[in-house]
Amino acid sequence: MDLTLREAALLMDVNERTLRDRLRRGDLRGSKVGGRWTVRRADLPLTEDQRSAVFARARRVRDSVDGALASALGGKRRRSALDLEPFAATVALRREIAAGTDGSLACVLTCLDRALDALARGAHEWAGDRKRDGFLDARLHLSRAVARLAIQPDTQGDGPGGAWVDRLEQVVLPSLGGLVRWSERLDERRGAAR
Template identity: 30%
Template sequence: MELSLTQAAALLGKTRRQVEYLIKTGRLTARKVGTRWVIDDAELPLSPGQRQARERKASALHGVADEVLQQVAPRTRYSLRDLNAFREALAIFESGRNSLPQDHAALALIRECLDDLAVGCHRFGYRTKADAYSRARDRASLAVCALMVEPHNAAEPLIERLEQTLIPSIAGLLRRTERSTRE
């Protein structure tokens, strides 16, 4: 980092004139930018205590960085598990499977929604990806309709999650995919 004469003087515990003298005698390296002196902070002479403190800080920083880098798993390729919409649809499906009759139409539609999200996630072409996500959103909407048409006492929380979480999440996937087709 580049420091002005005043900043360097404050760090060294000297006056501005003393820093100018150090530059003039060659004991401190500085360069002139226009009419101002600029001093690289790495060039400042350090007392033994300052040097030890800087080394301790650097080694602690390296230790933390090494620890963090070891904790970070190698980056996997794009996965279906990365999609928030898929995770939410799966949670809704499991919740519905535990609370609705097994032959309820909404369960089949949510299952098809999961299938469409999986297809869309692994499609390469943006158009086919968008089509799969659009089908998933349609199936989630139809699941809401099925829950309203075939009432059940456990339907309300599922409707809420479908409308407030899953469908907007799929809409976000569609927006992102459509934005990519325009670019």
């Protein structure tokens, strides 16, 4: 794994300038990519104390992320997609649509199934950018479900189609937007913790 000069300096607990000098002298192997030094992690001469410090920092970051996850999800440490409001609301809506139709809304059910898959992926990913991608995929599939419901004849009046669209647009999609924003902030916090 290639590290930037800054990342390598943090791991070795030395100044970037010191590390740059060692690279120029050839005391440490590295290469320049786009005018910037990179160092393979395997080439770093870490002492046992430095390795312990790296693991301690990683543990602190992991604990920080777990704490952020707990506060974002209501103070409890939750690991299940079932605990996410948009997931639970989509499951309930999917069950209602499946029970209330004669199979004519199979395309809507498919969109909801794909949204649930993407929500679960986002809930279980560790990296904030992959979490966000899962949540954004879920948003896309939920938007498709709205579009498919909107073209149904009973959507215009007080029929169930209109109520389903309202639930998607007024409950599920806004809470999913909150998860997207949370996953973006998660990456920012992780970057600041390094």
